[in-house]
Amino acid sequence: xxSIIDKIGIVQALWPSLxxxxxxxxxxSILAILLGSILGFCxxxxxxxxxxxxxxxxxxxxxxxxxxxxxxxxxxxxxVLPSLGISWLQxxxxxxxxxxxxxxxxSYVTEIVASAIFAxxxxxSEAARSVGMTRSQTYRYxxxxxxxxxxxxxxxxxxxxxxxxxxxxxxxxxxxxxxxxEVAIMRMPGDIMFIYCLIAxxxxxxxxxxxxxxxxxEGKFGSVGDVDH
Amino acid sequence: MEWLxxxxxxxxxxxxxxxxxxxxxxTMWISAVCLVLSLxxxxxxxxxxxxxxxxxxxxxxxxxxxIRSTPLxxxxxxxxxxxxxVLPIGNLLDEKQTGILALTIHTSPYFAxxxxxxxxxxxxxxxxGALSVxxxxxxxxxxxxxxxxxxxxxxxxxxxxxxxxxxxxLLSIIAVxxxxxxxxxxxxxxxxxTESYVTTAVCYLMIYAIMLVxxxxxxxxxxxxxWRAN
Numbered sequence: 284x285x286s287i288i289d290k291i292g293i294v295q296a297l298w299p300s301l302x303x304x305x306x307x308x309x310x311x312s313i314l315a316i317l318l319g320s321i322l323g324f325c326x327x328x329x330x331x332x333x334x335x336x337x338x339x340x341x342x343x344x345x346x347x348x349x350x351x352x353x354x355x356x357x358x359x360x361x362x363v364l365p366s367l368g369i370s371w372l373q374x375x376x377x378x379x380x381x382x383x384x385x386x387x388x389x390s391y392v393t394e395i396v397a398s399a400i401f402a403x404x405x406x407x408s409e410a411a412r413s414v415g416m417t418r419s420q421t422y423r424y425x426x427x428x429x430x431x432x433x434x435x436x437x438x439x440x441x442x443x444x445x446x447x448x449x450x451x452x453x454x455x456x457x458x459x460x461x462x463x464x465e466v467a468i469m470r471m472p473g474d475i476m477f478i479y480c481l482i483a484x485x486x487x488x489x490x491x492x493x494x495x496x497x498x499x500x501e502g503k504f505g506s507v508g509d510v511d512h
Numbered sequence: 513m514e515w516l517x518x519x520x521x522x523x524x525x526x527x528x529x530x531x532x533x534x535x536x537x538x539t540m541w542i543s544a545v546c547l548v549l550s551l552x553x554x555x556x557x558x559x560x561x562x563x564x565x566x567x568x569x570x571x572x573x574x575x576x577x578x579i580r581s582t583p584l585x586x587x588x589x590x591x592x593x594x595x596x597x598v599l600p601i602g603n604l605l606d607e608k609q610t611g612i613l614a615l616t617i618h619t620s621p622y623f624a625x626x627x628x629x630x631x632x633x634x635x636x637x638x639x640x641g642a643l644s645v646x647x648x649x650x651x652x653x654x655x656x657x658x659x660x661x662x663x664x665x666x667x668x669x670x671x672x673x674x675x676x677x678x679x680x681x682l683l684s685i686i687a688v689x690x691x692x693x694x695x696x697x698x699x700x701x702x703x704x705x706t707e708s709y710v711t712t713a714v715c716y717l718m719i720y721a722i723m724l725v726x727x728x729x730x731x732x733x734x735x736x737x738x739w740r741a742n
Binding site: 346347349350351352353354355356358359362363366367443447448449450451453454461475476479480482483486487489490491494 | 519577578580581582583584585586587589590593594597598674678679681682684685692695699704705706709710712713716717719720721724
């Protein structure tokens with residue numbers, strides 16, 4: 284009984300800082316999701332336009348981001364870019380976090396959008412062209428509305444990946460949830476397990492609804508295949 | 513080449529070539545051990561998830577959901593700090609073994625989901641057909657079911673293996689020496705960020721490129737409908 288009261292006391296003491304951390308995690312993940320989705324959408328559409336060089340360039344970009352761990356990308360954007368001596372590339376921690384996560388998100392979103400556009404049957408765009416729509420009209424009114432519906436379920440699982448990746452940001456000193464937990468542990472070193480379980484619970488409460496939504500949306504809208512991880 | 517030297521000093525990287533090679537070796541070794549363990553444990557998890565008994569599949573589903581919705585970093589911390597407190601033998605594992613354990617716990621559910629999809633992906637008509645032409649159940653399994661299941665499962669499996677290799681980089685945070693650790697070692701000794709981290713990235717990209725080639729070869733060998741997705 285004593286230990287339960289003890290734990291409640293810990294939760295009360297840590298609550299403000301953990302909520303602050305969760306808010307930071309939320310803020311960064313939402314920003315990265317928004318920026319990354321916009322960039323990924325543009326690149327994904329560009330990939331399907333059929334220009335050979337453009338497609339290869341985008342593929343190269345995807346391989347660069349998919350082939351290296353996010354931790355390395357974060358280190359490169361946070362430590363290497365400032366040393367190039369270009370003033371607008373000298374990000375502070377927060378900007379570096381948002382930029383690197385957005386790029387990381389865009390690599391997933393690009394592939395999802397491109398494969399969703401490819402999944403729309405050819406007859407749709409042929410029919411649109413044959414009734415006199417221009418190419419951009421075909422994309423705008425026929426292909427993209429159908430493709431966007433297919434992207435919803437895999438996009439939700441990408442968002443979970445992004446939310447989970449924010450934990451890595453603790454290594455560059457962003458005071459998000461994991462970092463707040465580490466600080467809390469310095470304050471109360473006796474309760475490492477309890478505090479980490481608490482943080483895991485916070486992440487779970489944030490991610491699990493999104494995962495459930497993804498599952499539900501897959502039944503409702505169909506899917507263009509799951510993303511790795 | 514003089515101007516390039518200003519941005520990227522190859523000579524210093526050359527001095528650290530051995531460290532990076534050792535790092536690549538460690539990363540590959542840790543990934544390979546984790547891959548084997550996760551395949552074994554993942555199969556068990558998949559079978560547990562497919563079980564009809566709610567006492568088995570509910571806890572297994574809970575485990576899968578927990579792993580999927582919490583960050584790997586937190587799981588590594590939980591194993592690294594939590595294991596010695598919970599289990600008396602926890603102290604016997606060094607950080608590398610703890611890291612492998614944490615990565616296995618993290619990766620198994622993902623493999624389990626892939627294996628589950630593979631088991632359910634083979635069309636029952638295929639099995640009925642094989643049985644009806646007089647194959648024994650064993651022949652059916654070996655010649656009909658398994659080849660198709662493996663071919664269907666291979667692309668996501670390779671993708672997940674690539675993710676696993678990238679995930680080993682997080683072990684550097686609990687002081688395991690691997691590729692990322694090699695980069696951090698070089699950075700802490702020379703304090704030149706560009707060479708340290710760009711070299712690390714290039715090494716990871718090389719591993720990734722090799723994986724792409726291998727998966728291309730496997731694709732030609734196996735065929736299978738799921739390849740279209742990549």
